[in-house]
Amino acid sequence: MAKKHEFGLLIDYEYCTGCHTCQVACAQEHDWPAGMGGIRVSEIIQKLPKGKYYLTYLPFPTELCVLCKPLTKQGLEPACVKHCMAGCMQYGPVEELAKEMTKKARTVLYVPR
Amino acid sequence: MNNQGSHIVKTTTWSPGPGCHGGCGVLAHIKDGKLVKIEGDPDHPMNQGRLCARALAMTQYVDHPDRLRYPIKRTGKRGENKWQRITWAEAFDWIEEKMNKIREEHGPESMVFNVGTGRDIYAWVCMLAYAYGSPNVMFGLSGQACYGPRLSAVCTVQGDFAVFDAAQWFPDRFKDPRYTPPECMIIWGYNIHATCPDNQFGHWIVDLMKKGTTIICIDPRLSWFASRSKHHLRLRPGTDSALVMGFLNVIINQDLHDKRFLERWTNGAHLIREDTSKLLREDDLTDTGSHGNFAAWDAENARPVIWASADAAYRDNQASPALSGQWDVLLASGDTVRCHTAWDEFCREVNTYPLERVEAITGVSAKEIRAAAELYAKSKPASIHWGVAVDMTPALTPLVTGITALWALTGNLDIPGGNVFAKFAFDVVSYALPGTTGPIGLKSKEMDKPRIGADRFMPLNKFYWRCQTDVTLDQIFTEKPYPIKGMWIQTAGIMQGLGMDPKRWKKALEKLDFVVAVDLFHTPTTQYADVVLPAGSFLEKDSLRSWWVPLQTINKAMTVDECLPDMEINFELAKRFDPDYKYETLYDLYDDILKPSGMTFKELQEKGWAYPPEGSSSCPYRRHEKGLLRSDKKPGFRTQTGLFELYSTLRDEWDLEPIPHHEEPPFTPVSRPDLAKDYPLILSTGRRSPAFFHSEHRNIPWLREIDPDPLVEIHPGTAASHGIGNGEWLWIENWMGRARYKAKLTPVVPEWMIMASHGWWFPEKEAAEPSLYGVWESNINQLIPMNHHGKDGQGAPIKHSMCKIYKCSPEEVNHG
Numbered sequence: 001m002a003k004k005h006e007f008g009l010l011i012d013y014e015y016c017t018g019c020h021t022c023q024v025a026c027a028q029e030h031d032w033p034a035g036m037g038g039i040r041v042s043e044i045i046q047k048l049p050k051g052k053y054y055l056t057y058l059p060f061p062t063e064l065c066v067l068c069k070p071l072t073k074q075g076l077e078p079a080c081v082k083h084c085m086a087g088c089m090q091y092g093p094v095e096e097l098a099k100e101m102t103k104k105a106r107t108v109l110y111v112p113r
Numbered sequence: 114m115n116n117q118g119s120h121i122v123k124t125t126t127w128s129p130g131p132g133c134h135g136g137c138g139v140l141a142h143i144k145d146g147k148l149v150k151i152e153g154d155p156d157h158p159m160n161q162g163r164l165c166a167r168a169l170a171m172t173q174y175v176d177h178p179d180r181l182r183y184p185i186k187r188t189g190k191r192g193e194n195k196w197q198r199i200t201w202a203e204a205f206d207w208i209e210e211k212m213n214k215i216r217e218e219h220g221p222e223s224m225v226f227n228v229g230t231g232r233d234i235y236a237w238v239c240m241l242a243y244a245y246g247s248p249n250v251m252f253g254l255s256g257q258a259c260y261g262p263r264l265s266a267v268c269t270v271q272g273d274f275a276v277f278d279a280a281q282w283f284p285d286r287f288k289d290p291r292y293t294p295p296e297c298m299i300i301w302g303y304n305i306h307a308t309c310p311d312n313q314f315g316h317w318i319v320d321l322m323k324k325g326t327t328i329i330c331i332d333p334r335l336s337w338f339a340s341r342s343k344h345h346l347r348l349r350p351g352t353d354s355a356l357v358m359g360f361l362n363v364i365i366n367q368d369l370h371d372k373r374f375l376e377r378w379t380n381g382a383h384l385i386r387e388d389t390s391k392l393l394r395e396d397d398l399t400d401t402g403s404h405g406n407f408a409a410w411d412a413e414n415a416r417p418v419i420w421a422s423a424d425a426a427y428r429d430n431q432a433s434p435a436l437s438g439q440w441d442v443l444l445a446s447g448d449t450v451r452c453h454t455a456w457d458e459f460c461r462e463v464n465t466y467p468l469e470r471v472e473a474i475t476g477v478s479a480k481e482i483r484a485a486a487e488l489y490a491k492s493k494p495a496s497i498h499w500g501v502a503v504d505m506t507p508a509l510t511p512l513v514t515g516i517t518a519l520w521a522l523t524g525n526l527d528i529p530g531g532n533v534f535a536k537f538a539f540d541v542v543s544y545a546l547p548g549t550t551g552p553i554g555l556k557s558k559e560m561d562k563p564r565i566g567a568d569r570f571m572p573l574n575k576f577y578w579r580c581q582t583d584v585t586l587d588q589i590f591t592e593k594p595y596p597i598k599g600m601w602i603q604t605a606g607i608m609q610g611l612g613m614d615p616k617r618w619k620k621a622l623e624k625l626d627f628v629v630a631v632d633l634f635h636t637p638t639t640q641y642a643d644v645v646l647p648a649g650s651f652l653e654k655d656s657l658r659s660w661w662v663p664l665q666t667i668n669k670a671m672t673v674d675e676c677l678p679d680m681e682i683n684f685e686l687a688k689r690f691d692p693d694y695k696y697e698t699l700y701d702l703y704d705d706i707l708k709p710s711g712m713t714f715k716e717l718q719e720k721g722w723a724y725p726p727e728g729s730s731s732c733p734y735r736r737h738e739k740g741l742l743r744s745d746k747k748p749g750f751r752t753q754t755g756l757f758e759l760y761s762t763l764r765d766e767w768d769l770e771p772i773p774h775h776e777e778p779p780f781t782p783v784s785r786p787d788l789a790k791d792y793p794l795i796l797s798t799g800r801r802s803p804a805f806f807h808s809e810h811r812n813i814p815w816l817r818e819i820d821p822d823p824l825v826e827i828h829p830g831t832a833a834s835h836g837i838g839n840g841e842w843l844w845i846e847n848w849m850g851r852a853r854y855k856a857k858l859t860p861v862v863p864e865w866m867i868m869a870s871h872g873w874w875f876p877e878k879e880a881a882e883p884s885l886y887g888v889w890e891s892n893i894n895q896l897i898p899m900n901h902h903g904k905d906g907q908g909a910p911i912k913h914s915m916c917k918i919y920k921c922s923p924e925e926v927n928h929g
């Protein structure tokens with residue numbers, strides 16, 4: 001059976017700092033006006049025991065993410081992955097990324113639309 | 114995006130527009146003269162292909178419909194937004210005529226040259242001011258409270274500045290075999306990843322964390338780094354100096370300090386007279402002795418030995434000076450005076466801060482302070498990096514020198530992974546930071562005499578080449594000792610960004626005869642100018658970047674209508690104001706600035722960037738041991754004594770406290786319990802956003818979308834007790850005034866404090882008064898006074914004031 005959704009994005013959300021670079025990189029690459037774009041970053045604040053909190057920034061690929069086909073076809077990285085300030089995004093075949101995931105906690109794998 | 118037909122220009126960021134402290138390598142894709150795409154340069158060692166949201170948004174910035182595109186002259190009243198287009202020739206002629214008149218009638222010092230935060234602009238504003246003959250270059254913050262004070266405090270005790278080591282000195286970066294990552298790093302009052310201030314790429318710290326560096330975070334706010342830290346010391350704002358004394362207390366009393374460094378490289382053994390509490394100097398001991406030489410006690414031979422500062426050595430090199438003890442010393446006058454060592458004095462001060470006291474002042478538990486101090490001191494190597502919070506307090510020098518003492522006494526100075534001397538690459542200086550001088554200077558010392566505040570504030574007098582901002586503002590009104598008649602404001606926002614008590618700045622501008630503004634967009638401040646000149650972004654200029662390492666060029670990629678880069682504007686006027694101006698073209702000046710590197714501008718431009726080789730003063734490590742810091746090539750530091758001064762000889766001369774200590778800031782619940790009754794919450798300002806550079810970028814859609822409203826962070830419990838819900842509008846108010854903010858309910862701030870963002874104005878609102886782009890609606894600086902700078906003229910209470918909050922009425926919400 002042909003693989004329909006072969007590629008994905010792996011995010012290491014331990015290191016995402018919420019810098020919003022991915023969001024603007026996507027908007028620039030695909031000429032999206034403000035308010036639209038392939039990726040959004042949300043903030044999650046989780047209370048922990050002993051009065052501590054854990055702050056997570058989580059990028060989420062939207063309905064508009066096309067996995068940067070025009071770039072990846074040329075062997076280039078997606079705009080968001082390339083510019084990510086924390087170097088916490090990877091693009092690649094889902095199977096390889098899934099293997100990567102087994103080595104590192106606090107990761108999430110996306111297979112966008 | 115279709116980039117066919119475009120060409121790529123490789124360049125470097127560093128500019129006032131957009132505000133960027135610079136250094137990233139970028140690739141600008143240009144098609145038909147327009148920017149169609151910008152990306153990080155994967156080959157550049159600083160950012161390795163990464164790039165921030167602000168730089169990526171350049172495609173919306175550079176050709177923005179609101180860019181100022183040609184010179185304009187005011188036709189209406191100030192603030193009426195009535196302008197007439199003029200040519201550059203007309204603009205230059207008119208400015209020349211008006212400023213010449215001021216110079217003839219009142220002297221060149223009657224023109225003040227106002228700059229914003231430290232981007233490449235300082236070099237070019239100084240170039241113009243100095244060619245005109247004015248020493249009054251002004252950074253608009255009260256107490257100049259950003260970076261410069263920190264630099265001058267560090268220079269005071271160790272001669273050269275130091276920063277955390279992320280292998281930024283080497284083209285191979287982390288792969289360089291000389292480098293070791295820190296085991297532990299303290300991030301002190303710094304939300305660095307949101308920006309990259311002070312010439313550090315914020316995400317380098319993330320790189321280090323991936324390499325295993327443990328983080329200690331000192332911040333009242335739970336920053337992203339704090340939530341990833343081993344210890345988060347959540348101190349009450351303004352008590353950092355008490356915390357640093359607590360750290361020193363733990364380190365010294367648990368014997369965790371580096372005794373070799375203490376003995377060999379500090380002035381701990383130097384003697385202090387108990388009668389005057391001043392350092393014992395050679396001229397106290399003999400009539401022919403030098404005032405610049407000091408004395409220690411040779412315990413073996415029971416006699417004083419002289420520290421010859423010029424040689425950076427004891428005169429008798431067999432001497433074994435004692436670090437601790439009390440002795441009677443015979444003076445030249447025949448009297449005997451009791452003396453003890455500087456180290457004893459330092460320890461005595463440190464011992465007045467037992468951890469219980471530090472806990473009471475800072476609110477951080479003694480247990481946590483001890484654990485963090487031990488972790489820092491036992492980690493080898495360890496580094497500290499600090500943010501503007503350390504400048505934004507009046508007693509910043511006692512704080513900053515305490516932090517420098519930490520890295521020195523733990524043996525972390527100029528070692529791999531420690532705090533490393535930050536020197537200009539190849540000694541090339543364009544922007545002379547405190548402690549340095551470059552080819553751009555006033556023609557004579559005499560011309561520097563009228564510099565405002567330099568007579569009474571010694572750091573400014575000695576090595577920080579600015580006028581004192583608070584005194585300058587006063588002088589505009591008092592006209593004493595001489596009147597200020599005009600102001601040149603370049604890519605700076607005194608009303609919307611830098612100015613505390615901004616309405617007073619507005620009144621000051623109203624009073625001036627002549628105001629020039631140079632900027633990329635209209636702002637509330639440009640609306641108060643008589644003529645506005647359109648500046649270029651970094652993509653529109655050929656320039657160079659020399660701020661630590663590497664040395665880089667900035668390469669022109671495009672032009673936008675009639676906009677001119679800052680330095681071209683200023684160079685033209687510099688030549689007009691100084692008929693003997695040394696340089697024919699800007700490139701002659703660049704070549705002269707670059708001379709110490711042995712490269713011309715063209716040669717450097719071909720390389721793109723250059724790293725200083727091993728053995729040069731701008732290449733680490735252990736340069737004080739190798740004699741790479743001082744001009745005489747002797748081992749030691751670039752201080753008066755040649756030593757790391759635990760006891761500052763300069764501050765001893767200036768009658769200021771020579772050792773670190775805590776001073777309670779002027780507006781806290783502790784110093785002003787009377788005000789605390791009406792204003793129970795601590796107000797901290799300057800919440801950073803990754804979307805904006807200070808007051809900039811509110812007009813860039815991709816960025817504004819990230820942070821659409823002026824936000825204040827409030828703890829959910831505090832908000833609930835005030836009946837304020839998430840996203841609701843409220844007033845923040847104190848005895849100075851009020852500002853309207855949108856509540857962000859979040860536990861990242863403690864219950865007793867709110868954190869307001871700064872630099873808010875609304876480019877989309879009416880430009881003309883009374884709106885003035887809505888600048889008075891949400892400008893938090895309206896709650897912060899001027900004139901509370903520190904004793905040395907530096908620092909200001911910007912991050913710790915007091916306030917109350919209450920919900921806006923529905924009418925007030927709809928109104929704006």
Ligand code: SF4
Nearest residue numbers: 026038065068078080
């Ligand atoms: S992969 Fe491409 S399209 Fe998808 S979010 Fe990233 S930049 Fe946007």
Ligand code: SF4
Nearest residue numbers: 016017019020022084
């Ligand atoms: S660019 Fe990277 S670090 Fe920044 S918000 Fe996106 S995923 Fe997070």
Ligand code: SF4
Nearest residue numbers: 133135137165168309
């Ligand atoms: S703001 Fe920082 S990350 Fe962005 S371009 Fe400038 S130096 Fe680079």
